[in-house]
Amino acid sequence: MNVLVNNPSDLQKAAETFLHQYPDARVVAFHGSMGAGKTTLIKAICQQLGVNDVVNSPTFALVNEYTCPNGQSVYHFDFYRINKLEEVYDMGYEEYIESGQYCFMEWPERIESLLPDNCIHIHIEETNNNQRIIRSID
């Protein structure tokens, strides 16, 4: 996908496009600098998935968990506070990643070597006039 986002309704469309293009994606890494809108995009995707829970930043908690109407779980990670890879093992990373549930990850660069091969990468770039370009690499 390669989508230009100007406003919140574009963002919902981008979320829709993503789910349409990658219906089987479970592990997804979201790249973008601070304030790029990683949490906001994940919130939009969760909305498209029908999640009713409050989707907020997991920076402190490291992982938030939400539930889809069909019973699927969404694990929303943020690796911003991870300093050493062993900390990720301590939090039970493998169990989450191998669960077959949605795993949406912010700041995946911090654990790059642990990302599975089937991980989809989404990059959010800011333009000079504060628009966003959302691109996928698989």
Next chain:
Amino acid sequence: MSRITVLGIESSCDDTSAAVIQDGFLRSNVVAGQKVHEAYGGVVPELASRAHQQNIIPVVDAALKQAGIGVADLSAVAFTRGPGLMGSLLVGTSFAKGLARAKGIPLVEVNHLQAHILAHFIEVESEAHVSPCFPFLCLLVSGGNSQIVLVRDYHDMEVIGQTIDDAAGEAFDKCAKVMGLPYPGGPWIDRLAAQGNPKAFQFSKPHIAGYDYSFSGLKTSFLYKLRDALVENPNFIEENKTDLCASLQKTIVDILMDKLKKAAKDLGIREVAVAGGVSANSGLRTAFEEYAQRYRWNIHIPKFAYTTDNAAMIAMSGYFKAINHDYIGMDAVPFSKTRF
């Protein structure tokens, strides 16, 4: 009458902690650190965050010793069942179950978020203490939470407002990072803000319905302000650091207090408390004191040691349940998902 002695165990996120409450009074509260390991005789070159398995035995041992009791004196074991990290919670849960089974004592589950609020009831013998009266409102603000909670009773709480994106503590930490301050940046901003002008800069405030919060927009507004200013003047941050900190702190505190004031007014409650790590912020403390004067609130601000993640609050919450014989079975599993 026999004494009621509760051991509390906390392992939901970064820190491992154990504490003892005896007949309602706190006897010890130990958080994993280099000193605990030294006292236990272990050689731990570097303490990693969330190394709960390594920490739990020395921490429990230290908590019992400091309380001057042995395992045989315990009446119940309380543990954080959630919310938190599954891998971390499992360590505390399994340890608590093992101890309860080995000693034949009951097990008590504690909700970590409720425990932050019940921290207001922690008492140390021979120290004056005023607990909040029910019902009261509690602003729970930390790196991970920004919530307004209506507290009707020890175990009857309702979240009436919460952040829809970033937590207040996160707004402090992330804006601090943009200014090149160390992590966690909240305390640094607090210190620098004391020397700055809170009206020097304007940052955007959210317009969210009800009692919910949003701090994501403020973070972006702060980021853009700095980015644009740095184009004009590469020394902008250095030259304006104290004013930036003061203005940012004022904005965050105003956002927090506006919704709390609205909730207090709508519900007709004047008993107002604050909990969580951000309650250490001097801007927020000053605002609480001002509001207490202006709106005749009875305010409650806990000791700092009870505001960050700690087991004293788990033991306290466990004690309130233990005296009601509110126990849980050995089949209890931790939960990671946020719930009150």
